[in-house]
Amino acid sequence: MSATSLAPAFLGAAIVVLLACRLVAWALSRAGQPPVVGEMIAGVLLGPSVLGALAPRAEHAVFPTALLPLLYVAGQIGLVAFMFQAGHEFAGRLGERMAGTAAAVSAVGITLPLALGVGVTVLARGHAPVFVPGVPLGVSAAFVGVALAITAFPMLARIITERGLSGTRYGALALAGGALDDVVAWCLLAAVLSAATGRVWPVAEAVGGGALFGVVLFTVVRRGLARAMAYPSLTDEGRLLLVVVTVFAAAWFTDEIGLYAVFGAFCVGVVMPRGPVAERTVSTVSHVPRVVFLPMFFAYSGLNTRFGLLGDPALLAFAAAALAAAVLGKFGGCWAAARLRGEPPALALRLGALMNARGLMQLIALNAGLQAGIVDRQLFAALVLVALVTTLMTTPVLSWLDRRAPLKDASHPPAALPRVVEGQPEDRVGRGLPG
DSSP: HHHHHHHHHHHHHHHHHHHHHHHHHHHHTTTTHHHHHHHHHHHTTTTTTTTHOHHHHHHHHHHGGHHHHHHHHHHHHHHHHHHHHHHHHHHOOOOOOOHHHHHHHHHHHHHHHHHHHHHHHHHHTTTOOOOTTTTTTHHHHHHHHHHHHOHHHHHHHOOOOTTTTTSSHHHHHHHHHHHHHHHHHHHHHHHHHHHHOOOHHHHHHHHHHHHHHHHIIIIIIIHHHHHHHTTTOOOHHHHHHHHHHHHHHHHHHOOOOOOHHHHHEEEEEEOOSSSSHHHHHHHHHHHHHHHHHHHHHHHHHHOOOOGGGSSSHHHHHHHHHHHHHOOOOIIIHHHHHHHHHOOHHHHHOOOOOOOTTTHHHHHHHHHHHHHTTOOOHHHHHHHHHHHHHHHTTTHHHHHHHEEEEEOOOOTTGGHHHHHHHTTOOHHHHHHHHOO
16 A cells, blocks of 8 residues: 555544544443453454454455554554653652552562463463464463563553542552552563573663663653753743653663663653643643554554454463463462551452553553564464453452452541542543553
8 A cells, every 4th residue: 555545544544443442432431441441342343353253344444454554653652652641640649658568569469470371371382372483482481471460550540540549558559569560571571572582682782771761761851851841931832842752762762672662651751740830741742642542552452363263272271271370360469468568458459459450551562572473363362361351350349349348447548539539630640541
C-alpha cells in the first residue's frame, strides 16, 4: 500500500478501534470493570479470534497487513504518554513509612511467579507447542516467568482512586509494590531479550545506560522541569513542547538501551514537579494520546491474538497451568509477604488481589517478545488469556472481600477519603488512568 492509501486506511481503522473500545469499555463498566478490561477485550474482538473468524474479509478490509506497523507506532505514542502520567501519579501517592513492606511484597511478588513460570515452561517442553525453533529453553522459560511476574501498576492506580483509597495504607502499599514490580520486570525483560541474542553487550548496555539515565534524570532533568514549571515568562505552549520533547527523548533513549520506551516515560513522570501548572501540563500531554492512541495498542495486540489456537488441548493445558502459577505466585506470594510483615489479613488479601492483575503491562511485554521473535502465536495467545483472566478477576474479588472481610478503621482511615472527594489535581489525573 502506498502512503496515500495508508492514510485513509489508518483513519478508518482508527474510527473502528476507538468506537469499539469505548463501547465495550462502557458495557463492562456496568459490571464494575475498569476501562482497561473493556479495551483489552475490544482488541481481541477486532482480531482473528472473533472478527476474523466471523468475517475474515471484513477484518482484512479494516486491518490490512500493511497497516499493522502504523497501529504499532500509534500505540507506542499512547503508551509513552500514558506511562508518563502513571509515573506522575505514582510519585504523588508514594508514602515513606511503608518502604520495607512494599519492598518485601514486591520482592516475593516478582520471585515466586517468576520461579513458577519457569517451572511450568520447563515441564511443558515436549508437551505444549509454545517454543520457537532456535530459541533456547532457558530464554523461553525466563520470558514466561517475567510475563507472569508483571503487575498492572496503572490499573492499580485507577482502582485505588475510584474506590477512594488513595490516602490509605492499603492503597499506598499497592501503588508502591506495583511500581517496584514493573521497574524490576522491565529490567528482567531487557535481560531476557538480551540473552536471546547470545551476547553480553546488550545486558551491559541496559545496566550502564540505565544508570546513566538515572543520574541525568535526577540531576539535570528534574531541576530543568522544575524551573520550567516555575518560569513566569514561559507560555503554556512552551511548557507543553518542553515536556513532550523530554518525555519522547527519555522514551527514545531507554528504548535504544533495551529498557523500552515506557520505562523512560514513566521515570520522567516520577521526577515531574507538583503544583497547579505541572498538573495542568501533565493532563494536557497525556489526555489526547491516552484517549486516541492507546486503544491502537490494544487493537494491535488483538490482531496478534488467536484464541482459536487454544483448541489444542496441550496448549489449553499450558494456559491453565500458567494461569494457576500466575495467581498462586502473585496473589498468594504478595498475601504471604504482607502477612509476614505484620499486615492485617483483610489488607493482605486486598493487596494480593490488586498485585495479581497484569492488564496492559503484560501485553506490552508480550508484544516485545513477539517483536523479538522469542514468542510464537501459541504462547502469545496463552499468555494473553492469563492477562485477561487475572485482570478480570480483580474487581469482583475486591468487591467480594468488601462484603466478607471489611477493613478495620486502622487500615482504612476515613480521614483519607476527602482528598479524593474534594478533587485535588492529582486525583483528576488519577481518574484518567485506563489500566
